Amino acid sequence: MTRKLGIAVIGLGPASQPHSKSLLDLADRADVRWAVSRTPDRAKTYAAQFPFPTTTDLDAVLTDPSVDACIVLTPPSSHLDVSALCLEAGKHVLVEKPLELTSARGQRLVDTARRTHRTFGVVLQHRFRPASLRLRAALQSGELGTVEAAFLSVPWWRPQGYYDEPGRGTLARDGGGVLLTQAIHSLDLFRSLVGVSRVVAAQARTTALHRMETEDYVSALLETGNGAPATLVTTTAAYPGYPERIEITGTKGFAALIGGRLRLAFLDGSEEIVKAEGSTGSGAAIMDFPHDAHRAVIADFLDAIEQGRDPVVTGEEALASQRLVDEILSAARKGA
Template sequence: MRRRGIAIIGLGLAVRPHALSLTDLSASADVLYAVSQSQARCQAFAAEYPFPTTTDIDAVLADARVEAVILLTPPSTHRDLGTRILESGRHLLVEKPVGLVTADAEALQALAKARQRKLGVVFQHRFRPAFMRLAELVAEGGLGPLAAGQCLVPWWRPQSYYDEPGRGTLARDGGGVLLTQAIHTLDLLRALVGSVEIHSSLVSTTAMHRMETEDHVAALATFGARAPGMILATTACFPGFSESIDLVFARGTARLEGGMLSLHRHDGSTETVGQEQAFGSGADPMAFAHDAHRALIADFLQAIDEDRAPVVCGEDIVATRRLIDAMLTRTISKGKAP
């Protein structure tokens, strides 16, 4: 793998695991620019990481040495900046949720395909060993057909989190708990079971938060061909607990919780993969290790070298966004909870 010229655009809350990962991947990634509109953020970033900073995005996109861009700006900027990046001939790795609405993600996916550029999405949970092992077992078919399942995201965010200007609004974030927190777990669920059909949902903003968008969603669904399923996602569950996916198969039950897989087969055998660790379920959304980000970025760079799609690509974000749209529109109740 040859060393690629990289630019990071956006030096806000999400940048830390990317910067640490790129430091680890210095043999294959040469970070030429770290970009922010804020000079203060550039200075703060430069004090912590060994990458050149700038506020001049035009100069970055004019530099032929830049081959790929990691876009970490707010969702409201993804479509415009992502379009500029792809039209300039760069490959693009973009932080979730990729735009304010699903059409933004669809547009970037189509543009990347037309320009023959790689479009990757920061769904780093796909690179956790526990998920990878469960995906392998499901693909092998040894657990038998899926019989039932549930997906739970019982997270917590204090009101101070939503008091930041724009956070939890349609104008900046595009949505609430589904789009900005549960999207990772929903992507894992979809990758494991294939299709997810939403039948009905309850969408609410609880009394725990003052915010424009939803902080609590519960839905009834079908996983795969005909397995009954349930999904719950919230940021109103103090102090915050690990997200989990339980899948009941004909020959065993798998529980994916945080970074651990627990498998119980009907023949009495068990299997455990991964380890318990923090994943940002509580008040600090960045309280997690960066190893999964490192693996995701390494795969993105390798995809460029091998001229293949990244493990998590444009098709994945579009499919997961459409699942979220279904949860928000197929509602039997929507509004402020008492």
């Protein structure tokens, strides 16, 4: 029997909730040695919810030989520094999205992971939803034929109170607005499914619904990997928030992935439905979604460590999606 891997959860904000629930589910494979926060009150609150030992001493965690891997859930501005400390200490690392504030810092993190020969993955859990997996299979098998057009929409909502929290929606803490912080999940899934070969044009703005430094609305015209036209619209100003949507038109059928629900309609008249597993956190309740996909991300990360392979979402894959964000926003600035 393979021994349990020792895990440290670093960062005990809202993102720790689905990860910690997942680790409880995976207790036969993972032993959470430490849950770490630099804020004693946050560690105390967390300890009342989950049965894991808490500490504010990161150095002690990194020198603990029983810790094999760290799940880094700190703000994006600290991903490079915290993850690099873990990697240099010989720990495998799974880090929350986005990879870092900028692609340049993200590249440094990816380089550190490769140099230290540690398993390194990024939490982009939409790839692991059952409906997403089925859509990928339909594309890879040729069931949908050749992609002729594609569409991505993320009509989410965040109230002003969300952006009033220190650092939210700023370049210094988050690295960007809706595209990097909220839509990155759907954009990454979309890019991994159909590819993006070119950003044709883009617009980005901050609507009157929010007071924030970065953008809350982005639209773009894209070309898929095979040159087919694609459209992107993403916002956090669509009250009260609606599920993200990916539509793909193929020569043999049409796919509509709405949140976690997939409908495949084929030209021969057949149809297939993959039901959603729950909400997607598209509204004011940002953690209103099941943790199934997070559990799948962590399980894949544990498999990768045990099998000596890369996880499904590598640092390079996350970096490619972040660079696409850069390209879209750059096109928007040029258009303005």
